[in-house]
Amino acid sequence: MKDIQNVLVVGAGVMGHGLAQTFALNNLDVFLIDKDRELLDRAEVWIRENLEFMVELNLLQPQGVEDALRRISTTTDLDDSAGKADYVLEAVSENLDLKKEIFKQLGAAAGPDIILATNTSSYDINELAAVTLHPERVLGTHWFHPPSITPAVEIIPADATSEQTVNTAIAFMESIGKFPTMCKSTPGFVANRIQFAMAAEALAIVQEGLASPEEVDRIVKSSFGFRLSAFGPFEIIDQAGLDTYRAIFEYLYDKLGREQFRPPQILNDLIEQGRLGLKNGKGFYDHKDGAAEVLKQKRDSRLSARLNIFRNENQGGEHV
Ligand SMILES: NC(=O)c1ccc[n+]([C@@H]2O[C@H](COP(=O)([O-])OP(=O)(O)OC[C@H]3O[C@@H](n4cnc5c(N)ncnc54)[C@H](O)[C@@H]3O)[C@@H](O)[C@H]2O)c1
Incomplete structure (x- = not known):
């Protein structure tokens, strides 16, 4: 694989302009x-505004605005830029036929060893690899909005993707400060599957008249949402106790009768093996000698740091 110095971003919309900026x-x-000059001009304005705000936040020196803008060439000529790029990231609208067309074109125009990544939120990466010359260099790299700030990138190989492509993409993402994690090419990958399960319940609660959108947002931001940037769901289940989680699942399933609350088999199995979480030193993770105490301290120090930010942000009771 070539050293990466020239990156092609296809699609200059909500994600594409932020990816170019990053x-x-x-x-x-x-x-x-993008498709036309007007859309490219719009993207340039957005990028300039973002960069100028970074200066206001002291995240960028004033000179950095022009330096970054100078590095971005906007064009409608896909074949020419694909021929010059060392790495390609497709971020056109979420439309499978359109993405297939773009991958066919990229496959022919980019050198055979140039990685072709897609930012799709939902499509099976195999569908795009299948229409592309040299499918071993195709993979999904699913970024999150706003891409210049959010650390995560889901790395999603197709069946044909080579190990070298995956390793290079991971190393590239790490080199620009991202936090890549491998995922299988299944609907919603990992993050969106979880995020949309939560959105479905939040919408149902409002639809059933149980709480307003403002109340749901306030409760989520100040409860489990508050914890989620410090600890993932399995770390949280371990802290709370697997048996406690199962008891709540059982009650919800009994009362609400919805399949998503049926106590999961994986939870039953671990409880049967005596794995109850932090309280007895083993759950989804092993918390060996003293690890439970360290984790409790880590929990309190991370959450206390977030509490200060939370209080500052929510003093006025604003929603957004
Ligand atoms: N918006 C998000 O929060 C988000 C987050 C993660 C991933 N994604 C994914 O990123 C991709 C882009 O999403 P978005 O939100 O930026 O969409 P968007 O609609 O804001 O932007 C898509 C851009 O693609 C351009 N485009 C369409 N056809 C094109 C073509 N033939 N050649 C060049 N450009 C073309 C459009 O003109 C538009 O500017 C999608 O696959 C989406 O699922 C979006």
């Missing part, structure tokens, strides 16, 4: 493509 801020040269 690469440029990491001293990479960027080609940013």
